[in-house]
Amino acid sequence: MPLPKAELHLHIEGTLEPELAFELAARNGVTLPYADTEELREAYRFEDLQSFLNLYYELMAVLRTERDFEDLADAYLARAAAQGVRHAEIFFDPQAHIVRGVAMGTVVEGLWRALDRSQETHGISTRLIMCFLRDESAESAMETLDAAGPYLDRITGVGLDSAEVGHPPVKFREVYEAAAALGLRRVAHAGEEGPPEYITEALDVLGVERIDHGLRCLEDPALVERLVRDRVPLTLCPLSNVRLRAVDVLEQHPLPAMLDAGLLCTVNSDDPAYFGGYAGDNFDAVRQALGLDEEQLRELARNSFVASFLEHDEERRARYLAEVEAYEFR
Numbered sequence: 001m002p003l004p005k006a007e008l009h010l011h012i013e014g015t016l017e018p019e020l021a022f023e024l025a026a027r028n029g030v031t032l033p034y035a036d037t038e039e040l041r042e043a044y045r046f047e048d049l050q051s052f053l054n055l056y057y058e059l060m061a062v063l064r065t066e067r068d069f070e071d072l073a074d075a076y077l078a079r080a081a082a083q084g085v086r087h088a089e090i091f092f093d094p095q096a097h098i099v100r101g102v103a104m105g106t107v108v109e110g111l112w113r114a115l116d117r118s119q120e121t122h123g124i125s126t127r128l129i130m131c132f133l134r135d136e137s138a139e140s141a142m143e144t145l146d147a148a149g150p151y152l153d154r155i156t157g158v159g160l161d162s163a164e165v166g167h168p169p170v171k172f173r174e175v176y177e178a179a180a181a182l183g184l185r186r187v188a189h190a191g192e193e194g195p196p197e198y199i200t201e202a203l204d205v206l207g208v209e210r211i212d213h214g215l216r217c218l219e220d221p222a223l224v225e226r227l228v229r230d231r232v233p234l235t236l237c238p239l240s241n242v243r244l245r246a247v248d249v250l251e252q253h254p255l256p257a258m259l260d261a262g263l264l265c266t267v268n269s270d271d272p273a274y275f276g277g278y279a280g281d282n283f284d285a286v287r288q289a290l291g292l293d294e295e296q297l298r299e300l301a302r303n304s305f306v307a308s309f310l311e312h313d314e315e316r317r318a319r320y321l322a323e324v325e326a327y328e329f330r
């Protein structure tokens, strides 16, 4: 049995495996510019975040109906369950669908069909986090928040993703203020490719409760001190960092140093179909490459539940945490 864990940094569109992409393309009469899954997999060599995003947005063309989003989420949840994920907080990118003529309702209702039965089907509790594309305008983000109005009972929080550099958090001050007024939780990608100042801004201007990635905090010792003191969770994605060249090789990932510094680190998969693995694969990879011991792995699993948005479900959180403490490594 794998170590129980929560996944807190997972883009549902990044779980689109090549096989499902071709299946949905056929179902929807969409032609992909790749002959087959093998040729598509060959495109998975990325230089940086942008080169990945180009393919990530291109493949979304196959997602058209509620059933497509349902099938996508269901496939993710099945894989996650097999790797010990007990709770998943799932990002989605509505603007990337709305621009293609796929309505907010199609996306949310479709995802919800899978999420709503996930506890029974896969033994996974879930939350939905709606992300704004930071390389789109603040006005577009605000329109997206408005469009989500009818679905807010299904959406726990908002996030900020896509191309980071040149799109500082402050650009979205008003949108985050409006989201907070609606009672939504707030997170943001920061310090993946962008500078440590973006992390500080996300905290101070957007009021985020977690930082997605946050890797570049290490360049600013005062910021590290603050993140430790305030117990700000970082949702790290080690295999993603290697594939997008934020770190050269996994053996050089700063995760052990970050744990030693007292940072509240979690390990997640980001876009597992593209980066070589799901949550459990990321745990296995860092265990191997970085020689993490059992107590460090247990700490990462514990942190994932501590950092989860489970505050309306403290009994569940306590149950998950007890499972982590009782877990026996083999």
Ligand SMILES: Nc1ncnc2[nH]cnc12
Residues within 6 Å of the ligand: 011, 014, 049, 056, 161, 162, 163, 189, 192, 240, 270, 271
């Ligand atoms: N790693 C990542 N960073 C920013 N935006 C993303 N969208 C999907 N994956 C992302």
Ligand SMILES: [Zn+2]
Residues within 6 Å of the ligand: 009, 011, 161, 189, 212, 270
């Ligand atoms: Zn991400």
